[in-house]
Amino acid sequence: xxxxxxxxxxxxxxxxxxxxxxxxxxxxxxxxxxxxxxxxxxxxxxxxxxxxxxxxxxxxxxxxxxxxxxxxxxxxxxxxxxxxxxxxxxxxxxxxxxxxxxxxxxxxxxxxxxxxxxxxxxxxxxxxxxxxxxxxxxxxxxxxxxxxxxxxxxxxxxxxxxxxxxxxxxxxxxxxxxxxxxxxxxxxxxxxxxxxxxxxxxxxxxxxxxxxxxxxxxxxxxxxxxxxxxxxxxxxxxxxxxxxxxxxxx
Numbered sequence: 001x002x003x004x005x006x007x008x009x010x011x012x013x014x015x016x017x018x019x020x021x022x023x024x025x026x027x028x029x030x031x032x033x034x035x036x037x038x039x040x041x042x043x044x045x046x047x048x049x050x051x052x053x054x055x056x057x058x059x060x061x062x063x064x065x066x067x068x069x070x071x072x073x074x075x076x077x078x079x080x081x082x083x084x085x086x087x088x089x090x091x092x093x094x095x096x097x098x099x100x101x102x103x104x105x106x107x108x109x110x111x112x113x114x115x116x117x118x119x120x121x122x123x124x125x126x127x128x129x130x131x132x133x134x135x136x137x138x139x140x141x142x143x144x145x146x147x148x149x150x151x152x153x154x155x156x157x158x159x160x161x162x163x164x165x166x167x168x169x170x171x172x173x174x175x176x177x178x179x180x181x182x183x184x185x186x187x188x189x190x191x192x193x194x195x196x197x198x199x200x201x202x203x204x205x206x207x208x209x210x211x212x213x214x215x216x217x218x219x220x221x222x223x224x225x226x227x228x229x230x231x232x233x234x235x236x237x238x239x240x241x242x243x244x245x246x247x248x249x250x
Contacts, residue, residue, distance in 0.1 A: 035079065060076045122164075
């Protein structure tokens with residue numbers, strides 16, 4: 001008797017208000033509405049989306065929660081994107097088939113600062129057992145038989161270790177926000193930042209020595225070097241993808 005195979009999970013149905021949010025959000029992020037400009041009235045949106053006024057009001061409230069619109073007397077107005085919340089990063093990434101290189105670099109730059117802070121804070125609080133655990137993760141990164149994906153996973157585990165040991169709630173929340181709204185999305189779209197064997201060995205060895213010596217400055221240098229490698233790799237991957245797309249469409 002054959003074992004039934006698990007069926008792929010179907011995506012959850014999108015409600016009418018969520019559908020309206022997705023359309024208006026993308027239109028705003030694409031610049032179809034300028035900052036300060038009033039969005040269409042509830043009546044106009046009800047007609048456009050062939051839905052109830054309640055669904056439109058719920059959608060406008062969700063846009064306000066994103067920080068992308070402000071509900072005022074006389075209607076909802078567009079808020080400048082720089083005043084929005086982290087939740088718009090994912091939709092910004094999804095605007096194009098190939099993510100915007102400047103946006104990706106800015107996120108990785110900020111993420112690098114957070115990881116640098118987490119590593120230094122973790123070093124101050126780490127026990128000898130903690131450092132031994134970190135050394136084990138670094139040994140996985142240094143292993144010659146590690147694939148790019150395995151090395152990437154081990155590097156991510158090391159970052160998670162630093163955040164956990166740092167025990168800094170606000171830092172953890174911001175890191176979680178960037179991971180779930182942006183970095184995980186980037187991985188799902190196939191843009192996995194790769195570490196060459198040489199760069200992986202150099203940074204991991206430097207970080208291993210600094211941790212063993214409880215050298216905060218050395219840990220900071222290694223983390224900044226790692227961040228530069230990630231940013232350069234992401235830039236090259238996006239440039240290659242964009243060049244390939246231009247050749248295909250030419």
